[in-house]
Amino acid sequence: MAPKSGKPKGPDFAAGIAYWEALPPTLDTVLGGLAASSLPLVDALSSRQLLLSLFPQLRTFSTPHNPRPLPVTPTPAPRALDVGAGIGRVTSKVLLHMFTYVDMVEPVESFLQTAISESSDWKGIKEGKKGVRFIKAPLQDVALFSPVPPEDSRVLASVGKEQEGEGGYDAIWCQWCLGHLSKKDLVVFCKRAQKALRSGGYIIAKENVCADNEDGSARDEYDAEDSTVTRSNQAWLDAFESAGLEVVQNKIQLGFPEFLYEVRSYVLR
Numbered sequence: 001m002a003p004k005s006g007k008p009k010g011p012d013f014a015a016g017i018a019y020w021e022a023l024p025p026t027l028d029t030v031l032g033g034l035a036a037s038s039l040p041l042v043d044a045l046s047s048r049q050l051l052l053s054l055f056p057q058l059r060t061f062s063t064p065h066n067p068r069p070l071p072v073t074p075t076p077a078p079r080a081l082d083v084g085a086g087i088g089r090v091t092s093k094v095l096l097h098m099f100t101y102v103d104m105v106e107p108v109e110s111f112l113q114t115a116i117s118e119s120s121d122w123k124g125i126k127e128g129k130k131g132v133r134f135i136k137a138p139l140q141d142v143a144l145f146s147p148v149p150p151e152d153s154r155v156l157a158s159v160g161k162e163q164e165g166e167g168g169y170d171a172i173w174c175q176w177c178l179g180h181l182s183k184k185d186l187v188v189f190c191k192r193a194q195k196a197l198r199s200g201g202y203i204i205a206k207e208n209v210c211a212d213n214e215d216g217s218a219r220d221e222y223d224a225e226d227s228t229v230t231r232s233n234q235a236w237l238d239a240f241e242s243a244g245l246e247v248v249q250n251k252i253q254l255g256f257p258e259f260l261y262e263v264r265s266y267v268l269r
Contacts, residue, residue, distance in 0.1 A: 010183075011181060013180055020108045027040070042255040046253060047094045048097055052098070055098065058078060058098040078098065079099060079103070079165075079169050080102045081105065083144075083177060084176065085105055085115070088119065088122070091104050096130050097123060102130075105135045106137075109136055109156070116134055132158070135152075137154050139189050140185055145195065147167045166198075170197075172204070179223075187239055202248065205266040206253070218232055219232040237250075
């Protein structure tokens, strides 16, 4: 997450996966040593606020201006996809607070196994009110956005409420993972994700952002440690435009340590 220098180069997906597979599947690992800081709480709360602004119908509490809760479970039941889901931080702290079903997609099996072992303590799982599927797959998997049958070998486990109803996702959440994709793969991924959205759904990309070139053009920074690229704001916008996506929101994350890269949330459809 912290800025690192390196020569211009595209991401190496295999090398990136090998990097993560060699690390312990912990919160400190996925947050770059910042698990004990305020970052996890600030990040989760801001992400939930963002989702509530996009999906006010999922609100389950009253406010002074809205004394009556809105419907808790719209029809069909709300579904989200968490890609590059790691050990389930976003699923457990953000998505399960609003969505009935979540599919977690992660290529590193040790991360998924940690998530599975901890999932009984996640919101609504023990009570059978929420359901999560743990899917081992890379973001380039051509079948990623296809319906997932129960016998699919990619599904390592399912917990909580059994998934039912029509397919598609109301929200596809991508955080700190799209830097593993080349621009070509990123554009393909975004096009496929767009087709997997339900009516009124959104793709949310919450990612590190480096500075644009002085003339405002796109720029990438290669990180040799994990074989990823950090894109500038214009580089992200160029990729989303190439995928035919509309940028609904483009907001800077506030409250993170100053020594980190800028983080932006892109809301797309």
